Amino acid sequence: MIRYDFLMVILGIMLGCDGVPSHDPDRNYKSIEKALLSKFILAKDSSVIQLEEGHFIFKNSLILDNKKHIILRGRGIDKTVLSFKIQENGAEGLKITNSENIVLQDFTIEDAAGDNIKVTDTKGVIFRRVKSAWTGQVNEENGAYAIYPVLCTNVLIEECEVLGASDAGIYVGQSKDVIIRNNKVYWNVAGIESENSENVAIYNNQAYNNTGGILVFDLPGLTRYGRKIKVYNNEVYDNNLMNFAPPGNIVGAVPSGTGIMVLATREVEIYKNKLENNNTIEVAAVSYALIEAINDQKSQKSNNSASSAQTYDDELPDPYYNPYPGAIYIHDNTYGDVSLFPNLSNDFGRLFFWKFGFDRPQIIWDGMESENYLLSNGSLNPDYKICIKEVGVKTAILDADNDFEDLVTDPESFNCEI
Amino acid sequence: MISGCQPNQSASNILFEEEEVGLAVNNEDLGHKNLSAYGFFTGILADLVPAKNVYPYELNTPLFSDYAQKKRFIYLPEGSIIEYHPTQVFDFPVGTILIKNFYYKDAQLTDQKGGIIETRLLIKKADEWQGLPYIWNKEQTEAVLEITGGSRVVSLLGKQSINYQIPNMGQCKDCHQMNGTLQPIGPTAGQMNRNYLDDGGRLINQLRRLSRLGLLSISEKEIFPKISVWNDPASGSIDERARAYLEMNCAHCHRREGSAKNSGLYLMSSNHDRLELGIMKTPVAAGNGSGQLAYDIVPGDPDGSIMLYRMNSTEPAVMMPELGRKMVHKEGVALIRSWIASLK
Numbered sequence: 163m164i165r166y167d168f169l170m171v172i173l174g175i176m177l178g179c180d181g182v183p184s185h186d187p188d189r190n191y192k193s194i195e196k197a198l199l200s201k202f203i204l205a206k207d208s209s210v211i212q213l214e215e216g217h218f219i220f221k222n223s224l225i226l227d228n229k230k231h232i233i234l235r236g237r238g239i240d241k242t243v244l245s246f247k248i249q250e251n252g253a254e255g256l257k258i259t260n261s262e263n264i265v266l267q268d269f270t271i272e273d274a275a276g277d278n279i280k281v282t283d284t285k286g287v288i289f290r291r292v293k294s295a296w297t298g299q300v301n302e303e304n305g306a307y308a309i310y311p312v313l314c315t316n317v318l319i320e321e322c323e324v325l326g327a328s329d330a331g332i333y334v335g336q337s338k339d340v341i342i343r344n345n346k347v348y349w350n351v352a353g354i355e356s357e358n359s360e361n362v363a364i365y366n367n368q369a370y371n372n373t374g375g376i377l378v379f380d381l382p383g384l385t386r387y388g389r390k391i392k393v394y395n396n397e398v399y400d401n402n403l404m405n406f407a408p409p410g411n412i413v414g415a416v417p418s419g420t421g422i423m424v425l426a427t428r429e430v431e432i433y434k435n436k437l438e439n440n441n442t443i444e445v446a447a448v449s450y451a452l453i454e455a456i457n458d459q460k461s462q463k464s465n466n467s468a469s470s471a472q473t474y475d476d477e478l479p480d481p482y483y484n485p486y487p488g489a490i491y492i493h494d495n496t497y498g499d500v501s502l503f504p505n506l507s508n509d510f511g512r513l514f515f516w517k518f519g520f521d522r523p524q525i526i527w528d529g530m531e532s533e534n535y536l537l538s539n540g541s542l543n544p545d546y547k548i549c550i551k552e553v554g555v556k557t558a559i560l561d562a563d564n565d566f567e568d569l570v571t572d573p574e575s576f577n578c579e580i
Numbered sequence: 581m582i583s584g585c586q587p588n589q590s591a592s593n594i595l596f597e598e599e600e601v602g603l604a605v606n607n608e609d610l611g612h613k614n615l616s617a618y619g620f621f622t623g624i625l626a627d628l629v630p631a632k633n634v635y636p637y638e639l640n641t642p643l644f645s646d647y648a649q650k651k652r653f654i655y656l657p658e659g660s661i662i663e664y665h666p667t668q669v670f671d672f673p674v675g676t677i678l679i680k681n682f683y684y685k686d687a688q689l690t691d692q693k694g695g696i697i698e699t700r701l702l703i704k705k706a707d708e709w710q711g712l713p714y715i716w717n718k719e720q721t722e723a724v725l726e727i728t729g730g731s732r733v734v735s736l737l738g739k740q741s742i743n744y745q746i747p748n749m750g751q752c753k754d755c756h757q758m759n760g761t762l763q764p765i766g767p768t769a770g771q772m773n774r775n776y777l778d779d780g781g782r783l784i785n786q787l788r789r790l791s792r793l794g795l796l797s798i799s800e801k802e803i804f805p806k807i808s809v810w811n812d813p814a815s816g817s818i819d820e821r822a823r824a825y826l827e828m829n830c831a832h833c834h835r836r837e838g839s840a841k842n843s844g845l846y847l848m849s850s851n852h853d854r855l856e857l858g859i860m861k862t863p864v865a866a867g868n869g870s871g872q873l874a875y876d877i878v879p880g881d882p883d884g885s886i887m888l889y890r891m892n893s894t895e896p897a898v899m900m901p902e903l904g905r906k907m908v909h910k911e912g913v914a915l916i917r918s919w920i921a922s923l924k
Contacts, residue, residue, distance in 0.1 A: 191596035196728045203727050203749045219596050222729075225750035228760070248594055251745055252754075253897050259753070259839065260760035275897035276867055282842065283760055305897060306867025312842045329867055336842055383844040383855055384864065410863060410870030410886065457862070457874060480855065 183349045183371070183403070184299040185325060191219035191245060202226050210235060213269055217243040223252030223274075230262040236269025239293040239323065246274040247297070253305075254280040258287070267291050277307040286316040296326030300349050302408045304328040308350065312336055313385065320344050328406055329413050330355035331372070334362065336385050342367060351407045352377045352416060353398075358388045365395045374413070374420035375401040375440060380427040381412065382450070382483035389429040398422060399438040399498070402505060415456040417442045419505035426450040428489045428545060431580075437524070438498030441505040442514065444555075445492055447548055449530040450485035452562050456509070486532045488546035491580040497524050497555055513560075517569060523558040525550055527576075530563050542575065549578040615699055615714045615723035620655055620679055626696055626720040628681060633658055635795070637786055639771040641810040641824040643755075644909040645682060646744055647736060648697065652766070653679040656795060664798045666805055667850070669764050678702040678764055690737045697732050698746045699723050702756070702764050709762040711752030742906040754903050758837045765832050770807035807849065810915060822919030823849040825912055829901060845876060858887055859923065868897045879923035888916055 195218075201211050202224055213236040224244070226232065234256075236242030246255040253276030258264055263286035270293040271278045278294045281287050294308035306329035311317045317340040324331035324347045331350035334340050340362040347353035353369035355377040356362045362378075369375035375398035380388045398421045407414040416423060419442030424430050426449055437444040500522050505511035514522045527548050535546050550557055557576055561568040612618055615625070622631045630636060634655045642650060655677040656662070663671035672678075679701055686694040699714040714723035715730050729748035735741040747754075756762050766772075775783040787804055790796040808816030810825040831847040833840035843864050846856040855861050858876030863869070863886055871889035878884040890900035891913050899905070 191594065193596055193599040196599055199728045199748055199750065219594070222748065222751075225748075225754070227750060227753050249896055250743070251896060251903060252751070253902050260757075275895070276869075282839065303868065306865060310865075312865070329865070333865075335865065381862075381864065383861060385841060385844070408866075408868050408870050409872040410874050411866060412862065454862070 182299045182301070185295055185297050185349070187240070187297060189217045189243065189245065189297075191217050191247075193220075194218050195220050195222065198224065205229055205232055207231055209233075213237065213242045213244070215241045217245060219245045219248055220255070221248055221250045223249075223254045223257050225252075226256075226258045226261065226264070228260045229264070232261070232263075233265040233267070234269075235265070235267050238268050239291055240270050242269040244269060244271045246272070246278075249273075249275045253277065256280070257282075259283055262286055264288070265290065269293075270295065272297055274305050276305050277310045278305060279309050280307070281311040281317075282313050284311070284314045287311055287314055287318075289319045289322055291321045293323040294327075294331070295324070296328075300326050300328075300403070300406055302328050302406045304406075306330070306411070307333040309333065310335070311340075315339050317341070318343075322346075324353075325349040327351065328408060329411055330377070333357065334359050337362075338386075341365075348372060349403065351403075351405055352413050353401065355379060355413070356388065356391055357381060358384045358386055359391075360386065360389050362388075362391045364391070364393045367396045369396060369398045370400045371403055372401045373403045373405045373407075373418050374416040374423055375399075376422045377413070377416065377420075377425065378423070378427050378430055379412070379425040380450075380484075382480035382485070387483070388427045391427060391430045393422060393430070393432045394434045396435045397438075398435055398440065398444075401440045402442075404507065410457075412453065412457060415453045417505070417508035417510045419443065419508070419511055421445055423448065424487050424490055425453055426483075426485045426487055428484070428487065430487070430490045432490070432492045433494045435495045437495055439501050441501040441503060442508060442511040443522075443526055444497055444524040445495070446526050446528075447487040447490050448528040448562075449487065450483075451530055452528045484532070486530065486535075486546060487527070488532075488548065489544065489580060490548045491551075492525060492549070493551035495552060497552070500524065500556075513566060517566070518556075518558075518571075521556065523556040523571065525552070525555060525557045527559050528562040529559040529570075542578075544580075547578055547580060548576060549580050550576040551579065610710070610727065611701065611703065611712045611725060613725050615725075618655075618677070618701075620653065620677075625722065626716075628653075628696075634679070635790065635793075636776070637767070637772055638774060638776060639766045639828075640774050640807045640815070641771070641821075641828045642766070643828050644905060644912055646734070646742060646905050646907050647688065647739070648682040648684060648744070649688075651681040651683070653681075654767070655679060661794065662790065662796045664769065664796055664802070666769050669766075669768050670796070672704050672764075672767075674704055674706055676704040678767070684734060684736075688737055690735050692735050695720050696723070697734075697744060700747075700752070702752075702762075709756070709764065711749060711756060711762060713746055713749060713752070715746055736907075740907065745903075745906060747903065751903055754839065755832045755901070757832070757839045765828075768807075770805040771828075773804040773806040774809075811911060818915070818918050818922055820849075822915055823847075825915055829909075829912065833901070858885075868895075869900070871898070877920055877923065880921060882917040882920040885920050888913065888920060891916060 207230040210233045215237040255274030256279045258281040261284045265288045267290040272295045296304040308324045308327040312335040314337045322345045327350040330352035331347040332354045335357045337359045342364045348371040351373045353372035357379045421437045421440035421444040424447045504515040559570045657675035660673035683696040684694045696716045701712045716723040727749040730746045732744045734744040776786045808820040808824040826847040827849040834847040861876045893899040
């Protein structure tokens with residue numbers, strides 16, 4: 163844990179008295195709300211909105227809508243600070259909608275009631291050297307997403323620093339053609355999450371001290387599905403933070419101590435990452451049913467005492483959704499030694515400790531099989547192949563469908579290439 | 581920068597340097613500075629007596645706005661007509677201005693006189709609509725364009741004192757959005773299909789009236805759809821009224837063409853897909869809005885449903901709709917509660 167202590171020193175931040183991380187920068191706020199709001203509203207296409215040095219506090223979301231080629235530029239991380247600590251209206255700090263080619267760079271944004279920066283329905287957005295954070299001790303009252311492009315195309319997120327999100331730090335949802343690189347993400351529930359997105363490259367990032375480092379998720383009932391994701395050259399370590407997501411959210415099901423998790427997504431390649439001391443599991447591929455089951459159990463039980471009257475079409479929920487992971491290739495990653503201290507804060511950590519003791523696997527698949535898992539000729543359907551080419555790691559199929567009875571270690575079925 | 585064990589500073593205790601007032605922004609290219617300059621009304625401005633080419637209208641189930649009363653008018657350029665559509669917002673001619681006045685009556689308030697707070701305009705330009713907020717002065721003699729919006733303290737009798745929010749220009753489109761462009765919400769056939777008391781004291785259907793004035797392109801035989809009046813049991817079943825309420829208060833964003841399409845929750849009253857309506861649907865990006873609950877709607881269990889939880893909140897990160905109210909609409913919540921209880 164030397165690295166952990168070192169980080170605390172270089173960041174000038176310490177753990178709170180009860181071991182919960184806390185971010186408490188000095189701030190000296192000033193209001194420029196109406197002036198800046200006017201600039202946002204009146205901004206002409208192809209213009210720069212320059213933010214000066216200072217700590218600026220806002221009661222309302224800053225909305226930039228239907229603009230083209232705008233650069234919103236501060237004087238640097240922690241030099242220009244946009245704070246939404248007293249937010250009264252709107253859930254987002256910065257909200258960018260229906261725009262084209264927007265650049266956000268060189269500022270800090272913090273403490274929005276909901277998401278710090280949400281960009282939606284936008285073609286071309288760059289987040290560069292943006293620090294997005296919640297101050298104080300990390301807790302479930304923090305906003306959900308720190309950097310949140312959704313329904314966007316051509317997204318670049320680079321050299322950002324992201325902390326404190328009660329859901330995902332960097333969260334790309336329902337987007338296409340995305341690069342996430344050279345970022346530093348910590349103290350979030352999910353460090354980086356790609357959800358229902360296509361053509362996503364996640365590389366050269368440092369994801370540490372989150373609940374889960376990097377997540378690749380696909381959920382039902384949304385506007386698009388995810389595929390073609392590459393996760394490489396990242397350092398993913400010490401993601402052992404307690405899960406502080408508000409129950410009811412899907413990331414609430416991510417076990418503390420998760421390095422990289424692929425949920426119900428196909429065509430995912432994970433390679434050349436450095437994985438270390440994620441003390442539940444380094445890499446996991448799981449199905450939606452498993453996560454849903456965990457979540458159901460966690461959120462409040464609802465009584466289904468339905469009575470009379472109205473019913474609606476009882477169709478299958480999202481018939482086009484495929485709840486199983488597949489076409490996953492995990493290779494050439496490096497792994498630290500399996501931690502002597504198992505993570506007993508969650509069911510998986512306990513299961514692994516119970517089944518394997520100190521010889522736990524680094525990579526698992528939950529073993530839930532699609533009905534099309536085998537082709538009619540009996541061979542494995544390439545859509546559901548999970549191939550692992552690693553040196554000196556232990557792998558396992560959990561047989562989650564069958565109460566983990568026929569759990570298999572180092573199965574031959576992982577010995578393939580894609 | 582050493583963190584202590586103190587609790588986080590509460591937002592209300594945060595001191596900061598206030599902004600200098602007297603911001604000079606020339607907005608002449610957006611619209612008139614003063615509401616009176618448009619000439620929508622004759623006589624005393626605050627009496628809102630429509631001038632020529634200005635026509636009043638009402639909706640069956642309006643958006644809840646902190647119990648504010650609303651007076652709506654359409655200004656139509658001389659000689660132009662509105663294109664009728666049975667299910668969508670009518671196609672208005674260029675130059676149309678929709679005028680919505682928000683006011684409280686004396687009897688609604690305590691220690692305060694009633695009056696008009698704000699007037700919102702939606703102006704149909706050549707290729708798009710534009711929204712402009714005007715704020716009334718205390719003397720009620722004029723309203724002035726204020727693109728950054730504002731707020732007013734309003735003390736509602738028997739309720740609470742709120743900081744009523746007048747939206748800024750950027751916020752107009754939070755609600756008024758279809759496929760990324762600004763659009764009116766209210767003036768649909770279903771919403772406007774209701775009787776109106778005209779100057780002669782006669783009840784007349786609003787759409788027929790516009791048609792007879794030659795302002796709406798329909799035949800006398802046209803059969804209009806109708807949206808229930810949310811709080812009038814004679815106008816529809818609980819299901820119909822709840823769906824009308826959800827359409828007007830939620831579906832401007834929660835529809836396939838709306839800004840909340842990423843949620844997969846679609847609440848237009850024409851939708852009958854269980855999952856899209858939120859029935860046993862898990863939230864997508866709700867954050868604290870989940871209220872520790874698993875599903876948007878659990879049939880038969882209003883208190884186990886995220887929808888009701890969010891309608892019952894006034895916290896910015898939790899409340900739905902996100903904007904436009906500072907209070908819980910108790911009567912609206914009661915309706916949705918009965919509706920969810922009736923679902924199976």
